[in-house]
Amino acid sequence: MIEFRPITPHIWRLNLQWDLKIPFYPPIPVAVWLVKDADEWTLVDTGAPAHTSIMMESVSRFLGAAKPSRIVLTHAHYDHGGGLIGLSKQWGLPIWAHALEADFVAGANDYRKIDSQSAIYNLSKRILTPSVWRVPVARALNEGDKVSGMDVIHVPGHTPGMIALHHRADRAIICSDTFMNLGGKLSEPLAMSTPDPAEARRSMKKIAALDFDTLLPSHDPSERGASADSARRFASRF
Ligand SMILES: [Zn+2]
Numbered sequence: 001m002i003e004f005r006p007i008t009p010h011i012w013r014l015n016l017q018w019d020l021k022i023p024f025y026p027p028i029p030v031a032v033w034l035v036k037d038a039d040e041w042t043l044v045d046t047g048a049p050a051h052t053s054i055m056m057e058s059v060s061r062f063l064g065a066a067k068p069s070r071i072v073l074t075h076a077h078y079d080h081g082g083g084l085i086g087l088s089k090q091w092g093l094p095i096w097a098h099a100l101e102a103d104f105v106a107g108a109n110d111y112r113k114i115d116s117q118s119a120i121y122n123l124s125k126r127i128l129t130p131s132v133w134r135v136p137v138a139r140a141l142n143e144g145d146k147v148s149g150m151d152v153i154h155v156p157g158h159t160p161g162m163i164a165l166h167h168r169a170d171r172a173i174i175c176s177d178t179f180m181n182l183g184g185k186l187s188e189p190l191a192m193s194t195p196d197p198a199e200a201r202r203s204m205k206k207i208a209a210l211d212f213d214t215l216l217p218s219h220d221p222s223e224r225g226a227s228a229d230s231a232r233r234f235a236s237r238f
């Protein structure tokens, strides 16, 4: 059974398998997080659309009669915002996302319209599944805002308004796609879905400079994340 598993004192992880449907590319894990603050819960990201029912069942099994107080979206890509429509319709949860990501959540903008210098992105964006959710953002977040005991860190490059969440008490950072941790080693976000790779590298360095012990990427079969040291070593090559 797919269950939320404890990662740090306040953070639980649900690991889903996402099939990108690219020839010879295996399914990759994608995380949905529950973060506890006093007696309320925040859901961070929602998996891909195909994960909606399994993700909602897992949340219900874990929280019982309680519901999360909100959804915080790290960014609105297909594999992170897929459950938004179901969750906002069925549970009426408010959606919080960075101010620069809000238009992609609400459907006023589309990642395929981003003006990019990256040849790989410009080739790929036509074949990538669009992620336009058409659900409103209840609260636009900005750098330094506090959410469920975590600091909002703006980490653009992979998308304009991607955020990481720094849980200072747990010394952990939910870093979304700033770093990936596939095959037991850190890597950059996928080039085919990253319109500004130079900015994405600056965001890696920004995270590496923070005070933490555990890096928690969304795409990470180990589930336990990576050490701050490995994140700093990886970011220092850029
Ligand atoms: Zn992404």
Ligand SMILES: [Zn+2]
Pocket: 030, 077, 079, 080, 177, 218, 219
């Ligand atoms: Zn992703």
